[in-house]
Amino acid sequence: MHFGNMKLVILLVSLAVVARAEWSYSGASGPDFWALEYPACSKARQSPVQIMHEEAIADDDLNSFRFHGYDDIQTLDNLTVWNDGYTVTVRVHGDLAIEGGGLEGMYALQHFHFHWGSTDRFGSEHFLDGEAYPLEMHLVHKTVRHRKIAAALEDPKGLAVLGVFAKIGRPHPYFQAIIDNLRLLDIGDYANVRPFPMSELLPGNRETYYRYNGSLTTPPCSESVVWTVFREPIEISEEQIEQVRMLSKISNVTDNYRPIQSLNGRRIFVRNQPATSVYGAKESINNPSGDAALPLASLFLILAPLVAAVLKFNYTCMDGRWFLTCSKGLAVLGVFAKIGRPHPYFQAIIDNLRLLDIGDYANVRPFPMSELLPGNRETYYRYNGSLTTPPCSESVVWTVFREPIEISEEQIEQVRMLSKISNVTDNYRPIQSLNGRRIFVRNQPATSVYGAKESINNPSGDAALPLASLFLILAPLVAAVLKY
Incomplete structure (x- = not known):
């Protein structure tokens, strides 16, 4: 002082x-x-x-x-x-x-x-x-x-x-x-x-x-x-x-x-006038075609511990189930989580994990999905890739946000408790080769969001960024998609 x-x-x-x-x-x-x-x-x-x-x-x-x-x-x-x-x-x-x-x-x-x-x-x-x-x-x-x-x-x-x-x-x-x-x-x-x-x-x-x-x-x-x-x-x-x-x-x-x-x-x-309050009042979300509204009736608890991965369908590829074979059939947002302060909405998802055996599910009270996204959504990386679990379809436009959300040490330990129920642990796929692909960046920051100075490759793709530590859990979501 x-x-x-x-x-x-x-x-x-x-x-x-x-x-x-x-x-x-x-x-x-x-x-x-x-x-x-x-x-x-x-x-x-x-x-x-x-x-x-x-x-x-x-x-x-x-x-x-x-x-x-x-x-x-x-x-x-x-x-x-x-x-x-x-x-x-x-x-x-x-x-x-x-x-x-x-x-x-x-x-x-x-x-x-x-x-x-x-x-x-x-x-x-x-x-x-x-x-x-x-x-x-x-x-x-x-x-x-x-x-x-x-x-x-x-x-x-x-x-x-x-x-x-x-x-x-x-x-x-x-x-x-x-x-x-x-x-x-x-x-x-x-x-x-x-x-x-x-x-x-x-x-x-x-x-x-x-x-x-x-x-x-x-x-x-x-x-x-x-x-x-x-x-x-x-x-x-x-x-x-x-x-x-x-x-x-x-x-x-x-x-x-x-x-x-x-x-x-x-x-x-x-x-950007919302239809109703952003603080939890019941809302409807329009689907991309605008034909009808999808009520937030119930969110089925899906086990995605470290990353909030959101699947969005590309309607230009929709022909039965063939969006998995379309090169841009899926858009996945990858969000890192670092250890910090507790996250109340993440807590709402994991509260009942210890009660869920394989195949079980529980309803979660709806909340604004934006609460699972980082505050800075302007800086992100983009590349074309695949699902990270079988069938490994190369149908994904990947977006990985640079800024993480925060969850507490206690919360990640709650997720790890699943290993005692269904042996789910270390459920990340090893890093794959870029094989000549390029990674692009939007709103390139001069330094790291964590304070340490870093270099970031420019959008021209002259150099490659390693796909380091991308812990994405997509199995439950993909399983749901395959039943489409």
Whole structure:
């Protein structure tokens, strides 16, 4: 930890004390009185707002974001956590930026901070369908059109802020890295945090988001923000939110969220509008022909321990059962799993393994299949190959994602317990020769997603990547296909 020199600490503390005398979140200097000192706080395009999904307008002009440097710690010089007396602010020293997402040009990441409540019922500044989350993170980006933040604050599109909700669930290791030293930070104190990929703080689904024009949610309330609020939350644990709340004992920071502001005729837009909630409400999934909907009635427990392998049929090859003889009849997504934090949806699959003898099955309560995919689905490898089990049909277009999901040591041990029931263990096929085939890569990263520098062959296929450690279990799925 690094706490600046004495003069700097005194200066920061003095500035924080002066600032706290001007406004707060309660009493005579609370939100109802901010406009007395900051007139913009009473204008018509203020934030935060209530977001009602059914009232949001689908906008085809809202496209995918492009995140520059978010997956690469080499672009980060340093992260500095600061207790400014109002929130936890993390200054980002490095070259990170976003574009796309319906924004006009590129916006550079300046910092991110948090808003939270004293209970789990409140804390987020934005509400979604009448509900608040315990915490909300704001990633503040400044347009590269302006060199100084003062100029950006005068521009209606000077800032682009990404709002990310947090719900209570499994612990978040990178959030933990930020909050580890909070109990030591008095007002004005700061600490350095070891850089990590900023993409780890974003939700897995970055395609569904809400958009509106608004303001800063704290004084001076400048109406200079293009707001993006992601629909899908990240997860943090109850213990982690309690660590954040401990700041109330140091600097009286608690319930640091501004009340909902009126839309005053503004419209909220949505990208990639889902039919229903992404949090478990019953949904239907359209089949590729669009003729009918397939309900998520029941998922049959299929034993695929280390990798989520998804089969998709190529309908141009569908002629009876002959997709297995078509060179591109199957598309398989390969997802690695590394040991880390527990995965709740993987747990739902393996909970009953110890009860399943050969041929047995169990129903699993449906969940969003996207939860089994990695957060970064933009970087992947592609080659033409085969099934990894008999009949070894060379009918597969392989996609192997670079980023793994995480499962815990306890969860992989649960899978290994199958060896006591049906002698299923080490069920991976040895590496096969490329025999002149080429492997292609999309969105080639400069370095490894794990932090160690690596080289990756370019899409021209001048060199070959070894098919190292691809533990794919396809036998159950193929058996189901062969009965088609």
